[in-house]
Amino acid sequence: MDKELIESIVRDVLGNFEESGNSASPKRGSGLTARDYPMGEKSKDKVKTPSGQTLDDIEFKKIVSGETPGSELRITAETLNHQAEIARSVDREQFAKNLERAAELTKVGDERILEIYNALRPYRSTKQDMLEIADELENEYDAKINAAFIREAAQVYEKRKRLKGDR
Amino acid sequence: MKRSKRFELLDQRPVHQDGFIKEWPEAGLVAMEGPEDPKPSVKIENGKIVNLDGKKREDFDMLDQFIADHTLDIDIIEDVMAQDSRELAHKIVDVNVSRDKVKKLGLGMTPAKMVEVVGHMNVVEMMFAVQKMRARKTPSNQCHVTNVKDHPALLAADAAEAALRGFDELETTVGIVRYAPSNAISIMVGGQTGRGGVLTQCAVEEAMELEMGMRGFTAYAETVSVYGTEQVFVDGDDTPWSKSFLASAYASRGLKMRYTSGTGSEAEMGFADGKSMLYLEARCLYMTKGAGVQGIQNGSISCVGVPGAVPSGVRAMLAENLIAMLLDLECASGNDQTFTHSRTRRTARMLMQFLPGTDFIFSGYSAVPNYDNMFAGSTHDVDDYDDYLVLQRDLKVNGGLVPVDEEDVIKIRNKGAKALQAVFKELGMPDITDEEVEAATYAHGSKDMPDRDVREDFRGIEDMLKRGTTGVAIVQALEKNGFEDVAENFFNLLKQRIAGDYLHTAAIFDENFHCISAVNDQNDYAGPGTGYRVSDELWEKLKDIRFARDPEDIGE
Numbered sequence: 261m262d263k264e265l266i267e268s269i270v271r272d273v274l275g276n277f278e279e280s281g282n283s284a285s286p287k288r289g290s291g292l293t294a295r296d297y298p299m300g301e302k303s304k305d306k307v308k309t310p311s312g313q314t315l316d317d318i319e320f321k322k323i324v325s326g327e328t329p330g331s332e333l334r335i336t337a338e339t340l341n342h343q344a345e346i347a348r349s350v351d352r353e354q355f356a357k358n359l360e361r362a363a364e365l366t367k368v369g370d371e372r373i374l375e376i377y378n379a380l381r382p383y384r385s386t387k388q389d390m391l392e393i394a395d396e397l398e399n400e401y402d403a404k405i406n407a408a409f410i411r412e413a414a415q416v417y418e419k420r421k422r423l424k425g426d427r
Numbered sequence: 428m429k430r431s432k433r434f435e436l437l438d439q440r441p442v443h444q445d446g447f448i449k450e451w452p453e454a455g456l457v458a459m460e461g462p463e464d465p466k467p468s469v470k471i472e473n474g475k476i477v478n479l480d481g482k483k484r485e486d487f488d489m490l491d492q493f494i495a496d497h498t499l500d501i502d503i504i505e506d507v508m509a510q511d512s513r514e515l516a517h518k519i520v521d522v523n524v525s526r527d528k529v530k531k532l533g534l535g536m537t538p539a540k541m542v543e544v545v546g547h548m549n550v551v552e553m554m555f556a557v558q559k560m561r562a563r564k565t566p567s568n569q570c571h572v573t574n575v576k577d578h579p580a581l582l583a584a585d586a587a588e589a590a591l592r593g594f595d596e597l598e599t600t601v602g603i604v605r606y607a608p609s610n611a612i613s614i615m616v617g618g619q620t621g622r623g624g625v626l627t628q629c630a631v632e633e634a635m636e637l638e639m640g641m642r643g644f645t646a647y648a649e650t651v652s653v654y655g656t657e658q659v660f661v662d663g664d665d666t667p668w669s670k671s672f673l674a675s676a677y678a679s680r681g682l683k684m685r686y687t688s689g690t691g692s693e694a695e696m697g698f699a700d701g702k703s704m705l706y707l708e709a710r711c712l713y714m715t716k717g718a719g720v721q722g723i724q725n726g727s728i729s730c731v732g733v734p735g736a737v738p739s740g741v742r743a744m745l746a747e748n749l750i751a752m753l754l755d756l757e758c759a760s761g762n763d764q765t766f767t768h769s770r771t772r773r774t775a776r777m778l779m780q781f782l783p784g785t786d787f788i789f790s791g792y793s794a795v796p797n798y799d800n801m802f803a804g805s806t807h808d809v810d811d812y813d814d815y816l817v818l819q820r821d822l823k824v825n826g827g828l829v830p831v832d833e834e835d836v837i838k839i840r841n842k843g844a845k846a847l848q849a850v851f852k853e854l855g856m857p858d859i860t861d862e863e864v865e866a867a868t869y870a871h872g873s874k875d876m877p878d879r880d881v882r883e884d885f886r887g888i889e890d891m892l893k894r895g896t897t898g899v900a901i902v903q904a905l906e907k908n909g910f911e912d913v914a915e916n917f918f919n920l921l922k923q924r925i926a927g928d929y930l931h932t933a934a935i936f937d938e939n940f941h942c943i944s945a946v947n948d949q950n951d952y953a954g955p956g957t958g959y960r961v962s963d964e965l966w967e968k969l970k971d972i973r974f975a976r977d978p979e980d981i982g983e
Binding site for chain 1: 488489492496497498527530531633634637638641643657661664665666668669671672673674675676677678679680681716717718719720721755897898899902903906914915918919921922923924925926927928930931932941942944945946947949
């Protein structure tokens with residue numbers, strides 16, 4: 261088997277391993293603090309691209325030549341969870357929670373993200389529509405925090421008459 | 428009545444063209460301390476807030492519920508609420524009570540309590556508090572780069588100059604909506620030409636703004652508006668939950684974002700519920716905090732005419748900045764849309780943020796002439812650059828700008844426009860001609876620019892989007908055409924998304940793409956000789972304005 265292929269398989273497997281390990285239960289206590297920030301300088305070893313490359317692997321020349329695809333210029337769930345930890349270390353609890361919700365959303369495609377956002381705007385969705393989105397996020401993306409957040413929104417929209425047809 | 432010549436002359440002063448109105452609390456035309464503002468109160472039962480500022484849980488609107496469940500810290504709130512508001516105000520301005528200690532109080536106050544606390548302060552106390560409480564130690568500045576024609580070459584040239592002059596963030600918007608992607612690309616290319624690491628954004632409708640960020644045409648977002656009453660929030664086509672989801676969507680793509688709010692928006696949109704502007708703004712800020720957004724643009728912004736017209740309105744704008752900081756949010760502190768014809772007034776309003784320093788003193792200094800400013804003008808523009816540099820020099824204040832040479836500015840403008848010319852060619856967009864590059868290089872504004880074929884531009888933009896163009900194609904285009912340094916800067920900016928360091932509170936980059944934020948550059952002001960000080964190196968630059976005479980040349 262060719263060396264590059266093996267490498268890419270290993271990366272994928274490792275990447276998946278790390279991702280599933282983290283998204284199921286965001287790590288609390290890998291001990292990152294403000295001292296490890298900026299991660300791009302001080303904790304490079306903990307920052308990986310979606311396919312598992314390191315920051316140093318992402319070179320200008322390789323992006324220009326097309327060897328490294330643009331899809332590598334993305335943050336992963338692990339990195340966001342790490343950044344959430346750093347945020348907590350400087351007493352920014354709500355911001356950390358936002359980063360954890362974001363970590364869950366890294367796997368949701370651009371178009372679907374835009375659709376869900378629009379569905380959450382006032383008068384766009386029935387309660388059932390919203391609950392289905394919550395189920396989809398939970399079942400297909402393991403996005404438990406977002407699912408709970410949208411279920412909460414569905415309750416509030418119902419109470420405040422901001423569902424589809426309420427206008 | 429026979430008129431006094433003095434009064435006749437006074438009537439002709441520019442300030443008489445401004446709008447002023449006496450307070451009218453029922454319509455929300457009261458800046459602070461509205462007679463109908465709720466009295467601070469909180470009650471907790473079974474780990475939940477069941478009463479907030481005099482309202483029972485079953486009567487909560489969306490904002491009350493969001494703030495009660497997502498923002499306030501129920502572990503400390505009863506203790507903080509029990510403290511006297513004036514005592515709390517004292518702690519905020521006391522140099523012996525650290526920023527960290529004060530920061531913890533914010534989430535222990537209800538919005539009404541917070542408003543009561545800052546209501547005890549005069550503007551000097553508020554400025555002092557801003558100096559101590561702003562999130563990032565080093566102050567900074569943001570500008571607007573727009574023009575009436577949405578002319579790409581001019582946008583690129585203006586962005587390049589703005590970056591060279593020291594702005595850390597550049598914001599564009601559109602004359603015509605369909606130009607948005609073109610404008611975003613133009614200032615990003617121009618910005619990275621002027622100085623690597625400058626952050627750029629394009630203010631348009633929320634979903635479109637997110638899409639451009641995802642594509643890599645922008646580096647951050649700001650025009651994500653929140654409002655202080657439920658009705659206005661919904662009229663703005665969002666809820667606290669949709670806006671929070673949007674915040675997470677940005678972070679999931681490694682993109683920095685902040686919300687936008689400001690006093691006067693609810694009164695302007697007709698649903699102020701009879702509450703003061705500052706009280707409603709406090710609700711926006713508590714909602715922002717609960718959403719987990721790192722920061723806010725406030726200081727009235729696009730509704731500035733409303734607080735600007737009532738007594739204590741400019742004080743309220745400073746107070747809203749301060750509340751954002753007390754909640755440990757990054758604050759891009761206004762001085763944005765024009766609100767006065769009076770030069771005296773606009774300078775006085777600006778000094779409130781300029782003197783203490785904020786994360787972004789302006790959330791839109793106009794880096795174009797005012798007639799080209801598509802955010803309805805700004806309080807200061809390109810024609811004020813030298814006045815501004817002198818103010819920094821007079822007062823030894825870092826207002827975020829540095830003196831520049833005419834020759835360097837011409838050079839960088841030319842390079843920015845040329846770099847964009849190459850990008851447009853490679854992306855299959857309508858040509859930017861050499862004449863347009865030349866005009867943009869020396870232009871004061873769009874009056875000096877030839878017109879574009881708007882329909883052709885739209886066709887080009889649409890095709891470019893359909894082909895799925897992303898920031899990577901721009902990097903490649905720049906490299907292919909000999910703009911390797913700009914390409915590398917553009918690439919480095921895109922690469923920042925992987926690590927996400929600039930998602931953090933008040934993050935900016937220096938020219939080496941080193942991230943500076945309220946994590947590694949925390950404000951540690953604790954009295955004279957502490958906190959941010961103009962360095963010797965910067966002071967040498969700030970002193971050196973091009974029109975100061977050299978004593979050695981005098982008398983020759």
